[in-house]
Amino acid sequence: xxxxCAKKIGLKNGNKTEFVCDQxxxxxxxxxxxxxxxxxxxxxxxxxxxxxxxxxxxxEVFSVITFYSFLNDIKKGKHVIRISNCISNIMAGSxxxxxxxxxxxxxxVGQTTKDGKFSLEETSxxxxxxxxxxxxxxEQLIGNVTAKKVKEIIKKFK
Amino acid sequence: MKTNRQGPVIFSDIEVSKGLKxxxxxxxxxxxxxxxxxxxxxxxxxxxxxxxxxNLAATANSGQKYVxxxxxxxxxxxxxxxxxxxxxxxLVFEGMVIGAFAIGANKGFLYLRGEYKSLLSSxxxxxxRMRKDGDLGKDIxxxxxFDFDIEIRLGVGAYVCGxxxxxxESLEGNRGESRNRPPFPVNTGYNGxxxxxxNVETFVAVVHIVAKGADWxxxxxxxxxxxxxLLSISGDCKKPGVYEVAFGASINDIIKLAQANNPKAVxxxxxxxxxIPKDQFNxxxxxxxxxxxxxxxxxxxxxNLIDVAENFLRFFKxxxxxxxxxxxxxxxxxLESIKKIKKGLGKKQDINEIFTxxxxxxLASKCGLGQSAPNAFVSIIENFKKDYKLAK
Numbered sequence: 001x002x003x004x005c006a007k008k009i010g011l012k013n014g015n016k017t018e019f020v021c022d023q024x025x026x027x028x029x030x031x032x033x034x035x036x037x038x039x040x041x042x043x044x045x046x047x048x049x050x051x052x053x054x055x056x057x058x059x060e061v062f063s064v065i066t067f068y069s070f071l072n073d074i075k076k077g078k079h080v081i082r083i084s085n086c087i088s089n090i091m092a093g094s095x096x097x098x099x100x101x102x103x104x105x106x107x108x109v110g111q112t113t114k115d116g117k118f119s120l121e122e123t124s125x126x127x128x129x130x131x132x133x134x135x136x137x138x139e140q141l142i143g144n145v146t147a148k149k150v151k152e153i154i155k156k157f158k
Numbered sequence: 159m160k161t162n163r164q165g166p167v168i169f170s171d172i173e174v175s176k177g178l179k180x181x182x183x184x185x186x187x188x189x190x191x192x193x194x195x196x197x198x199x200x201x202x203x204x205x206x207x208x209x210x211x212x213n214l215a216a217t218a219n220s221g222q223k224y225v226x227x228x229x230x231x232x233x234x235x236x237x238x239x240x241x242x243x244x245x246x247x248x249l250v251f252e253g254m255v256i257g258a259f260a261i262g263a264n265k266g267f268l269y270l271r272g273e274y275k276s277l278l279s280s281x282x283x284x285x286x287r288m289r290k291d292g293d294l295g296k297d298i299x300x301x302x303x304f305d306f307d308i309e310i311r312l313g314v315g316a317y318v319c320g321x322x323x324x325x326x327e328s329l330e331g332n333r334g335e336s337r338n339r340p341p342f343p344v345n346t347g348y349n350g351x352x353x354x355x356x357n358v359e360t361f362v363a364v365v366h367i368v369a370k371g372a373d374w375x376x377x378x379x380x381x382x383x384x385x386x387x388l389l390s391i392s393g394d395c396k397k398p399g400v401y402e403v404a405f406g407a408s409i410n411d412i413i414k415l416a417q418a419n420n421p422k423a424v425x426x427x428x429x430x431x432x433x434i435p436k437d438q439f440n441x442x443x444x445x446x447x448x449x450x451x452x453x454x455x456x457x458x459x460x461x462n463l464i465d466v467a468e469n470f471l472r473f474f475k476x477x478x479x480x481x482x483x484x485x486x487x488x489x490x491x492x493l494e495s496i497k498k499i500k501k502g503l504g505k506k507q508d509i510n511e512i513f514t515x516x517x518x519x520x521l522a523s524k525c526g527l528g529q530s531a532p533n534a535f536v537s538i539i540e541n542f543k544k545d546y547k548l549a550k
Contacts, residue, residue, distance in 0.1 A: 026349065028331030033312060054331075067333040067479075068314035070272045086234035087425075087469045088392040088455055124317055124473055125234040125428075126273045129392035129455075130399045139275035 025054055028064060032071055041075045069123070077112040077119035079157045082136040086125035092132035098122070100150040117158060161245040165402025166378045167386040168362050174248055175293055177365035181256045182301045184368075189260045190216055193364060195372035197384040202228060202320070202357035203427060203451030204526065208364070211354055214344040215261040218352035223263035225254050225306075226348065226355040228325060230271045232317035233428035234473060235453035238388040239358040241400045243270070243277050246362065247284045251308060253361025255293060256368055257354055258306040266308040267348075269325055272315045281310055317477035321525045322355040324479065335481045336525035359388055359452075379405035383444035387452060391416040393425075394458035405444040409434055412443075418456045423463060423542065428453035429470040430530035432537040433463060463545045467538040468496045474531040485528025488519040492535055499539075499546050506548055509539060 031050055035042050042050075042065055044058075051058040065071045083089075083098050098120075102108055105118050112119040128134030131143025137157055145153070163169040181189045194209025215223060227250060231239040242250060254266045270278065285308055288294040298304045316334045318324045323337035326348050347353020363385060367375045376384045383405035392398045395418035403411065409424050424434050426443075427450040434441060434448075441447050457463065471493040480486045495512050498504045516532035523529045538545075 025331040026329060029314060029328065030311065033314065064331065064333055068316050070313075070315035085469075086473070087429075087466055088235055088398075090469060091393060091457075091461065123273075123315070124477060125232065125236075127231060127237040127240045127271070129235050129390065130237055132392060132398075136273060141273070141276055 078117050080119045082121045082123040084126045085122045088129035089132045094133035097133050100147045166404050177369040181368045192372050196367045196375040201359035205445045205449050215352045215354045218345045220352050222351045224348045224353040225257045225263045225266040227268045229358050230313050230320040232320050233453050235428045235455045236390045238390045238400050249362045249365050253364040264305050268310045271313040318479045335479045382446045389452050389454050391454045393456035395456045408442050409439040421456045422459045423457045425455040426450050435541040463538045463542045467535050470534045482524040484519045484522040
């Protein structure tokens with residue numbers, strides 16, 4: 001895992017590829033992001049492995065994971081749907097969109113579907129206020145969401 | 159560049175690499191001079207003079223220096239960096255290269271907010287193109303000894319990381335908790351080395367300034383605020399979007415641009431900004447009056463602004479990093495009081511007490527988040543008395 005990550009994070013100078021594979025603390029977040037991308041969450045075991053590699057205490061790793069809202073130590077759904085709750089989105093009706101998602105997925109915000117496919121969350125402004133109401137599904141930004149589109153979106157990611 | 163937008167500075171025409179070539183032909187000192195003479199100030203909202211920042215980093219004695227582009231735009235209602243990084247990323251990176259040349263850095267980071275992860279692959283492609291063109295890498299554009307490269311780091315969903323010292327903490331692999339200042343990043347930044355942290359828009363402005371001159375730039379805007387500002391306009395209007403206006407544009411001008419019909423109020427500067435009532439719509443965007451990172455949220459006549467204040471305070475409660483007391487403890491108290499006011503249970507005396515707390519937060523919080531968290535609350539309570547009733 002660790003080696004793999006070092007390969008991905010690198011600088012390219014001209015045609016020659018140089019990998020910055022330093023085992024410094026500053027690599028912590030990119031490593032955690034990669035684990036999260038692959039597994040959907042960061043387990044206790046992974047935290048220990050990362051701590052060993054960077055020569056820090058695992059609780060340091062834990063403290064970083066719990067600080068950031070896009071890192072999590074419990075398993076979430078395969079796809080995470082995040083609904084922006086900034087004022088521009090709320091004025092554009094994001095609460096209705098949220099209800100549509102809750103109805104369609106049969107879960108409440110903060111929960112994960114039984115089949116483990118979707119988690120539904122609220123998040124701070126996602127920088128899509130010009131296309132409000134907007135949501136994020138995994139890393140994809142989707143604007144101008146309507147009640148009709150909700151089902152299409154779920155179908156697309158299912 | 160491939161953007162179809164028009165504007166006085168950021169969206170004005172420019173050839174790729176023109177600014178960089180000119181910077182390299184001018185030399186370091188001259189680049190620093192032109193940036194200083196242009197009176198360019200930080201476009202993230204705080205408005206620190208870019209020339210001063212760069213000079214401090216350039217004169218710092220260190221073998222290692224860093225350039226950081228702050229693309230962690232998390233302020234509710236801003237999305238201008240998303241547009242810049244989608245449409246003209248090359249100019250952003252070029253501005254970073256010019257900054258690196260000016261201060262003597264050989265490594266740069268673009269700290270991209272996690273929400274914009276979908277832009278990552280196209281940004282990396284742009285960096286590859288620049289490496290091929292010799293705009294990044296070793297001996298950039300044939301300038302012997304000028305090596306510089308950029309690495310993109312993804313944010314992880316924390317608003318506070320838009321604050322420069324918190325951003326540096328995050329780059330170093332720590333919780334995004336802001337640092338005490340001084341020392342400032344220009345001498346003690348990333349891993350303790352001199353670092354400049356500038357906004358995406360600032361870097362684009364630098365490219366234009368270097369290519370077109372400080373006088374050209376100073377000819378746009380007002381006496382105290384040179385140049386232009388990108389505004390991210392959203393809310394109750396027909397045409398939300400990113401607009402570039404010269405400094406000195408009034409709120410009335412903005413309302414016209416976005417085609418808003420008789421709005422009740424305009425929030426300038428997002429959650430950390432202030433709410434402007436109709437009788438002040440002649441106020442102007444600029445460092446002498448309304449200094450902003452560019453978030454403009456328009457509220458129609460039917461909106462109750464107490465709800466707006468509550469939304470902002472919920473946001474701050476979620477995003478406060480929790481390390482300093484005024485911010486961590488103050489925000490929940492403000493949130494409780496706004497809920498009380500909403501129910502009609504707030505008394506005049508309570509509000510006076512809360513205002514004293516707001517003052518404490520503005521003075522004693524460690525970073526901009528806590529210092530600016532009460533702004534919207536105070537301006538809404540003061541300016542929109544019709545939106546709430548006090549208990550007797």
